[in-house]
Amino acid sequence: MSFSAILGQTKPLTLLSRAVGSGRLAHAYLFTGPDGVGKTTVALDLAAVLLCRRPQALRPCGSCPGCLKLQSGNHPDFLRIAPEGAAIKIDQIRNLKKALNFAPFEGGLRIILLEDVQTMRREAGNSLLKILEEPPADNLLLLVGNAAGGLLDTIVSRCQVIPFTPLPLPLAAEIIRGRKPELDAAGSLALAALVDGCPGQALTLEADGVLVLYRRLLDELVTEMASPAMRVEKALALAAEMAESKEGLEPLLALLRIFLKNTLAARTSATCTSFVPEVMRVRERWSLSQLSAKIAAIDLAEQALARNCNRSLTSEVLLLDLFDCSTPS
């Protein structure tokens, strides 16, 4: 299989490689596990090798008509169904049913990838169940979902379930760093911890611009500023940016907490070689009680956000605390 680029997930990959190699694929698989651990990536790679006309050692050749059509997004025997809006709708499943009335166009296997199947309501789920109960020949259904619990039991029982698990943090960090080479080892490890070993989630954060803002915040935070007035000015300017970061505010707070906790650990640990330079710059400057107060300020901000308090005000209060503007120093 072309799984060479996929790190981790050894168990699912072994199961699937064996099934493909022996020609004994189930008619439907359900890949379950948290978001961002590679379920869809593996499903796409499986489709690629199965639709290739000249696969070698379970790898797609990349140049046959099957490969070229799939790469261009025009393979008639590859159907990809994702939620329209919040959920996969019943009409989408009805259309799928119609498509399955015909044999695959290219005479081989047709592959149907259904993403985020946990979003299906009962009606759509029951319609899909009908397909799974009488699967038409030469079709392979790949269901991808982030929690089997949200699916009809009857659907789960009709599929071969392949669980995907979060990756060990060093491996998740390696994947993140492969996509974000500007991160240093400690930064990518902190990010891997933040997303609980699901590297795909870290890349989503990146797309939202959270990491860029975090870096700038951190740079300012560790810079010793000449006057209290300057600290207040910086804090308020950054708070305004923070408040605008819509989905990113909560992850940003989580990153800041990791940084402060690492600083706390660095103050109390004898060996401190594994900490990022920013930690080393502030670990002597901030006392233990200051650090605890800053972490408590983050807790308060998170609680305020959970209660839908004003985001601007919450960001301002937090950053004034983090920049030591509320206390004389």
Ligand SMILES: [Zn+2]
């Ligand atoms: Zn090929």
